[in-house]
Amino acid sequence: MPFNLPILLTWLRIVAIPLLIAVYYLPAAWATPLERDLFATVLFMAAGFTDWADGYLARRWNQTSAFGAFLDPVADKLMVAAALIVLVQLGRTDAIIAMIIIGREITISALREWMAKIGASKSVAVSMLGKVKTAAQMVAIPMLLYYQPLWGMDMAQLGGGLIWVAALLTLWSMGYYLRMAWPEIARRSAEK
Template sequence: MPFNLPIFLTWLRIVAIPLLITVYFLPAAWLTVEERNLAATVIFIAAAITDWADGYLARRLNQTSAFGAFLDPVADKLMVAAALIVLVQLGRTDAIIASIIIGREITISALREWMAKIGASKSVAVSMLGKIKTTAQMVAIPMLLFQSPLAGVDMQQAGSLLMWVAALLTLWSMGYYLRMAWPEIARRSKKIDEGY
């Protein structure tokens, strides 16, 4: 297993997951609700920064690797899933939103793995729509973790609205990827039906 600075940053993102969750299970005497929210927000934003940094450094330092390419999206999806589950537990987002986003990530990850296995991974390469969806949820999640008004903005209300936008973009992007993969899926299904 290779180990370099980009991969180290990716591992830090994975380590941040239990830290984010633990913040909300510490004894009440240790942290106020506002302090918990701030700590969780800082942890999530720091993790999001490492997501950008590890990709940038891997390219800049010529330290890209197959293991890093595998681990990076896994770390991203685990971090987002953990944050969404925490937000559902706290009553700050709807379970349906978490289910849509997590379900989409599982579906598209499985689709990409299958498409790579049959040599058609370019059909489901990351699109601009997927990047916009990711940006929306990566902004909405810290807003909902922080929750308190900031600079006159109701973070709970704004974050909730943006999370619904992220959920709609999630469904749209899933439809896009499935549509791109459909010709290959149909072709393979036809071969199976014909007994090849």
């Protein structure tokens, strides 16, 4: 397993996951609800920054690796899943939203793995739609973690609306990837 700064940043993102959850289990005397929300928001945003930074540095310093390419999306998906579960527990988003987003990530990850195994991974390469979906959820989740008004804006309402947009984009992007893979799926099914 290679070890370099980009991989360290990815590991830090994974280490942040239990911290994000644990902050909501701190004794009431240790942190106010606002302090918990602020810490969770900053932690999630820092994790998002490391996601950008590890990819940028790996490419810039020519430190890309198969292990890094595997670990990076796993860390991303685990962080988003953990945040969504926390938000459901806090009553700040619906379980259906979490199920759509997490279910899509599992489905598309499995599809990509299968398509790579059969040599057709280009059919399900990351699309612009997938990037827009990711951007929507990466803005909505910190808003919902913070949940308090900020600079005159209602973060709860904005985040709540944006997470629904993210869920719709999630379904749309899943349909897109499945449609791109369908010819290969149909061909393989017909061979059996």
